[in-house]
Structures are given as C-alpha cells and as structure tokens.
Amino acid sequence: MADPAPHSGSRALTRGEVAAMIDHTLLAPEATAATVATAVEEARQLGVYAVCLSPAMLPVDAPGLVLATVAGFPSGKHHSLVKGTEARLSAEQGAAEVDMVIDIGAALARDYTAVLSDVITVREALGEQVVLKVIVESAALPDEVLVEVCRVAERAGADFVKTSTGFHPAGGADARAVRLMADTVGGRLGIKASGGIRTAAAAAELIEAGATRLGLSRSRDVLAGFPE
Template identity: 80%
Template sequence: MPADVLTRREVAAMIDHTLLAPEATAADVAATIAEARELGVHAVCLSPSVLPVQAPGLAVATVAGFPSGKHHSLVKGTEARLAVQQGATEVDMVIDVGAALAGDFDSVLIDILTVREAVEDRVVLKVIIESAALPDTTIVEVCRIAERAGADFVKTSTGFHPSGGASVHAVRLMADTVGGRLGIKASGGIRTAEEAAALIAAGATRLGLSRSRTVLAGFTAD
C-alpha cells in the first residue's frame, strides 16, 4: 500500500510509540509520553519498571518476559499482573522461542495461558513470537496457539533479536493465519513510511515504533 494512500492520522491511530531501551531515564519516559500525545498515537509502550505513569489520552502498553522470553511462565504472569495493577492496559509478552523451535508447543500454550489468566480479560494481550527466528510452519503454529490461548494480537518481534525484526513476509503469513480474529502487530526495525505502509498492506493492524515522528512525516496530512 503506497504511503500516500494512508493519512497521518490513520497511521498514528495504529502506533504503539515505544521506549524499551535499558538506558532510558525518567526524563526519557516523560519525553516519550509527551511526544506520543503530540503525535496522536494509540499507545505508549514502556518497560514495566517505569510504571505507573501519567499518560492521559493514551493506552499504556508494557512488556512481560522481555526481551528473551526465557523467564518462567509464572514470572511472566506475575510481571504482567503487577503491570496491570500499576496502570498498564496492554501487555506484550514474549514466548519461549526455544520451545517453539523445538516443537514444544504445549509449553508455548501454557506460557501464553498463564499470562492470559494472570491479567484476565482486563487488558489487551499481545504475543511476541520473534518471527525472524522461526520457520514459516512454526510461525503459523504459534499464531494458532496464541489464538487458542485467548490472545488479542500476535506480534512479530521484540526488536532486540539478532535475527531481525518485522518483515512483510512474516506479517502476511500471520495475517493469513489469524487475521480478522486477532490483531497483527509489526514491530522491530520499522524506520520509514514506506516500510510501515508495506507492513500495513500485508495485514498489520498495529505498529510498534520508536521513530514514530519520522515515519509519520512520510504520510499525507489529513
């Protein structure tokens, strides 16, 4: 989808403006929230340790089991529950990528179910599958498992994995598997309006961006 087909406002409404850098300070968090409000995005996505925050007009997303996914499921669930108690309205959890690669899909299901039960139905649950590290057949299976476990979205990437971030191919595969029933969040390495537009055309319904202002500048004003 060409960038000139989408308006800046339409794309902004799909963005989780993200700050998950380990070196982020309280001042950085405040600046990210202020920028998110100025840009009119959907949400800010912040590390759980910085919660609670004041972000009127924005959804507050956070992460669990981030970025490796190698935390015990109960730890992920506890982290997610605490974040919700501190004001998070959306949780992006990382699966155990190694379990998925090994074909241990029961463990992946239990992992997601544990977090879903920990936060109940009060929040939007996004499942980060680290798509760049998985073969296509595993991407499909993990998306199906996320749907079975009650997730609201599947998400491509943490943005921290050496295999890479979001790709048009992975987003299209995810959308073909669960699109229309679950949201598809593309995240990791999205730097231009053209990249964002291509991911939306492939089926992304949410974008995780740290360079939101730069990306939005490439779309036409309303």
C-alpha cells in the same frame, strides 16, 4: 517532485490513520524517568494510540494515551509464573495492554504445549480486561513454526500476535511474515508489526500485508512520510 504517498492497497494512507495504529515505544535499557516523560509527551503530540514502556518505569501519567508494557522481555526465557506476575503487577500499575515474549526455544523445539501453557499463564494472570499481545519473534522461526505459534496464541486467548521484540539478532518485522501471520489469524486477532520500522514506506508495506498495529520508536520520522 514530491515522493508519492505511501499506500495500503490502492488507497493512500493518511498521517492520522497511521498514528491511530502506533504504539510509540521506549524499551531501551538506559531509559530514565526523564526520557520516559519525553516519550510520553512526544506520543501525545503525535496523536498515536499508545505508549509502550518497560514495566519498571510504571506507573506513568499518560493522559489521552493507552499505556502498554512488556512481560518476559526481551528473551522470553522467564518462568511462565514470573511472566504472569510481571504482567499482573503492570496491569495494577495502569497498563491496559501487555506484550509478552514466548519461549522461542520451546517454539523452535516444536514444544507447542509449553508455548500454549506459557501464554495461558499470562492470560489467566491478566484476566480478560487487559489486551494481551504475544511476541513470537517471527524472524527467528521457520514458516511452519510461525503459523503454529500463531494458532497456539489464538487458542490461549491472545488478542494480538506480534512479530518481534526488536532486540533479536535475526531481525524485526517484514511483510512476508506479517502476511503469513495475517493469513493464519487475521480477522480474529490483531497483528502487530514491530522491530526495525524506520520509514513510511516500510510502515505502509506492513499495513498492506495485514498489520493492524505498529510498534515504533521513531514514530515522528515514520509519520512525517504520510500526508495529512
């Protein structure tokens, strides 16, 4: 007997619906021009929304895909002006979306003014035409800090809050954090879940919790678990 289709609420999700939410991601330090080309082709075959690549790999020809990248990745311990410059250069090289990492230490110290300034700097560097996602490293934050940094990201003009880089030892996305983020800013900002999502069941759980975008490096494996 086949496994039941993953659900969002009471309705089964289709492969196409989930694909339309995916940023197919290659941010490995060892990425090469050849592996990037392979990732772009795989993203096109799968019909996903975007391909997310390291800024050093831009510009990239990715017809039919939204091109996304990162700034201040993965530690967030970059000067805000460096993050802004990196983000702006990426936009000039074709990126339509930028996922920036906040200074996690500033968040843990409850220095929300510093977090606000960090995000505003990148927002102003990009202008309003480029989508800005703010990576908050949710697994490393206490709940009250997670809520506040999501509110700060909204005040700073972010378009999304995002759970994780996928590189932090605290872990990646989980449904509880996504639900908390969605309760805080959902409906006004998008919620991107990323980090350690390897199965259709995990993806469906995150979508049900409130994720509106998924960052996946194993998009093919995840999509294989959803019906056509």
